[in-house]
Amino acid sequence: MADGTNVPVGGLAAASPKGRKTAMQKFAQRRSTTGFLLCLPLILLVACFVVYPAFYAIYLSMLNKKMTAFVGLGNFQFLLKRHTFQLVIFQSCLFAITAVVLKALLGFTLAHLMHNIPGKNQKIWRGLLLVPWVIPLALSTLTWWWMFDPSYSAFNWVLNQFGFANVPWLGVGWIARFCTIAVNVWYGTPFFMIMYLAALKSVPEQLYEASAIDGANAVQKLFFVTLPMMRNIISITVLFSLITTFADFDIVRILTAGGPQDMTHVFATYAFQVGIQSGDIPLGAADSLFMFPILAFAAFFVLRGVTKRTKEIAA
Numbered sequence: 001m002a003d004g005t006n007v008p009v010g011g012l013a014a015a016s017p018k019g020r021k022t023a024m025q026k027f028a029q030r031r032s033t034t035g036f037l038l039c040l041p042l043i044l045l046v047a048c049f050v051v052y053p054a055f056y057a058i059y060l061s062m063l064n065k066k067m068t069a070f071v072g073l074g075n076f077q078f079l080l081k082r083h084t085f086q087l088v089i090f091q092s093c094l095f096a097i098t099a100v101v102l103k104a105l106l107g108f109t110l111a112h113l114m115h116n117i118p119g120k121n122q123k124i125w126r127g128l129l130l131v132p133w134v135i136p137l138a139l140s141t142l143t144w145w146w147m148f149d150p151s152y153s154a155f156n157w158v159l160n161q162f163g164f165a166n167v168p169w170l171g172v173g174w175i176a177r178f179c180t181i182a183v184n185v186w187y188g189t190p191f192f193m194i195m196y197l198a199a200l201k202s203v204p205e206q207l208y209e210a211s212a213i214d215g216a217n218a219v220q221k222l223f224f225v226t227l228p229m230m231r232n233i234i235s236i237t238v239l240f241s242l243i244t245t246f247a248d249f250d251i252v253r254i255l256t257a258g259g260p261q262d263m264t265h266v267f268a269t270y271a272f273q274v275g276i277q278s279g280d281i282p283l284g285a286a287d288s289l290f291m292f293p294i295l296a297f298a299a300f301f302v303l304r305g306v307t308k309r310t311k312e313i314a315a
Contacts (some may be wrong), residue, residue, distance in 0.1 A: 057285045057288060057289060058285075058289065060281060060282050060285040061075055061076070061282055061285040061286035061289055062074075062075070062282070063282045064282065065279075065280045065282060065283065067281065067282060071282075075282055075283050075285075075286035076286050076289075076290075078283070079283065079286055079287060079290070084262050084265075084270075085270070085287070087262060087263070087265070088262075088265045088266065088267060088270045088287075089290070091177065091263070091264060091265060091266055092246060092266040092267050092291075093294075094177070095177070095180065095181060095184070095245070095248070095252075095266055096242055096245040096246045096248075096266075097242075098181050099181050099184040099185050099188065099245050100238060100241050100242050100245055102181070102185045102189075103184075103185050103188045103189050103191075103192050103241060104192055104234070104237070104238055104241075106185065106189045106192070106193075107189050107190075107191070107192020107193040107195070107196055108192070108196050108234075110129060110189065110192075110193040111192075111193050111194075111196035111197040111199075111200055112200070114126055114129070114193065114197050115197060115200045115201070126194070126197070129190050129193060130190045130193075130194065131190075132186055132187050132189070132190055133187065133188070133190035133191055137187060137250045137251070138250050138254065140183075140187065141183060141250055141251050141254040141255060142254060144179075144183045144186075144255065145170075145254055145255050148169035148170050148179055148255065149170075150166065150168055150169070150170070150171060153166070153167075153169065155167070155169065156169075170255060170256050170259075170260075171260055172260065173260060173261065173263035173264070174263075176255070176256050176259070176260060176263065176264050177263065177264055179255060179256075180251055180252050180255055180256065180264055183251050183255065184245060184248060184251055187251070188241060188244075188245070191237075191241070192237060192241070195233060195237045196230065196233070196234070196237070198233075199229070199230045199233040199234075200226070200230070202229075203225070203226060203229045203230070207225050207229070208221060208225060211224065211225050231309060232306050232309060232310065235302050235305060235306050236302070236306065238302070239298060239299055239302040239303070242295070242298055243295055243299075246266075246267065246291050246294065246295060247267075247268055247291065248266060248268060249266075249268040249269060249272070252264055252265070252266050252268075252269045253268075253269050253272070257269070258270065258273060267287060267288060267290060267291050268288070270287055271284045271285075271287040271288040272284070274287055275287070275288075
């Protein structure tokens with residue numbers, strides 16, 4: 001038109017790709033897009049090695065032993081009626097909860113001791129105390145198995161030097177349970193120590209100075225300054241350790257293989273025995289899935305508490 005308000009069709013065609021290109025450039029320049037692209041390889045790995053096996057395990061748990069017919073929740077019902085599996089549930093909870101509590105207490109104590117060691121000496125001791133966590137678990141557990149061995153036990157040799165009789169460390173139910181828990185605590189305590197030590201170093205010294213001016217003693221500083229400032233890291237560390245301890249396989253498998261008389265089996269070792277050694281893969285898959293509701297319940301409440309405290313701090 002004469003007034004120049006109309007734009008030629010060719011002009012629209014030329015402007016349209018330019019507009020699209022600008023939008024794509026803006027999309028590519030977003031931090032969220034960059035972060036997603038950087039995380040994409042990890043997302044694919046998690047999908048391939050975690051998500052897919054999890055859904056496949058659910059599918060397998062609903063088949064019969066020959067994997068030719070769908071049985072629904074039949075495998076779960078069968079397991080819950082077995083006395084051995086009821087014992088596995090008790091032992092798994094006893095093993096995980098006791099080990100995590102002991103690791104948290106010992107790690108907290110060691111972190112405080114390390115925090116009070118000055119300068120270069122702290123680095124030396126910190127490196128030495130991290131050795132159990134650095135050594136491959138299967139290798140260190142074999143060493144513990146040798147020390148518990150009834151014929152060549154180093155612990156029994158020490159007891160004999162003081163006139164005590166040999167102890168069947170891995171041959172009696174409750175003693176074997178104590179041994180598996182002790183090895184797990186020995187292995188996992190350095191992780192708690194290093195996490196709590198990092199949290200302790202992030203607590204502002206001004207808070208301790210203010211509490212000292214108000215007349216607070218060491219115990220009051222611990223309960224009213226240190227623990228409140230460390231609640232989130234304590235919760236996350238306990239949750240992470242609970243998940244890994246529930247799924248522990250190496251320690252029990254190497255030390256006792258679930259014995260004596262199935263009194264040290266946990267979910268992972270019993271699933272291996274039923275699914276791989278006995279050839280009932282669907283039943284083994286059903287056994288392994290019993291960990292999920294327990295850990296999901298714990299994760300929900302722990303993460304809910306962490307989120308709530310974070311919002312309170314931000315407010």
